[in-house]
Amino acid sequence: MIYRVSSAHEEKDNRLFSVSTEEFLGDSDGNLRALKIVETVFANGKFEPVPGTEKEIPADFVFLAMGFTGPEKSPLLTQLEVEVDDRGTIKRDSNFAANDEGIFVTGDAGRGQSLIVWAIAEGRSTAAAVDRYLTGDSQLPSPIEPTTRQLMV
Template identity: 55%
Template structure:
């Protein structure tokens, strides 16, 4: 058995803090459409679900909020029902070498086509897919095509 280690990451070195069993309740704005804070609350189990605990809410000032959510795969029911898109053996949307699905003019990049991966892959695939969309719409493109859907990380 391994001991529980809490490593200091760069975010912590820059003032970030860990909050356990907390839930975001609300994004608060400044009246002009800009975020000014998030309201968070401690959580508790009720009826087998984790829910915000009444009376524990507090605000955390913020002028930028980035959402980092766990990825569980593309919403296959909607994609299959609405576009009849096929999925691969891992549950990702099937795509060709130009990021296009079997439905003409529908392209897929990032986690929906690759599966859960690093943000740098999603960015690179987004750029490549944009190039493919430009070529599809315009008959050609000058945009770079940085990665192919079949590219994988280099082994170290």
């Protein structure tokens, strides 16, 4: 099934729903050339492939959006002495800054698991915050605040 978004479709950006990637397909040089996908239905509490619906879609670049449970509890976090909240994300202030001077937190590390569009927006806003920190001012766009949340329906 394809839901239409006119401006995206004008740019050849088809949106496929209820499909699962089965395989990355490469060319003879080992470069990505396509994805093998299959339609799915939700049955018995999980998504099941629909036999006979497999197809290839051309691709030369793929973004992977993976599940996330918080930043890795590594020696780096310990060394930086950043504070972590009850959800396991790194605490930050209204300028995306952690409690340790000169450390900024953006994306899933500060927000928690979310969509890539939030990480992109936060990356832009954090770049503006870092610019202000380093130069005292910024002309960079800052589309969201660290406390901005998605609309709830």
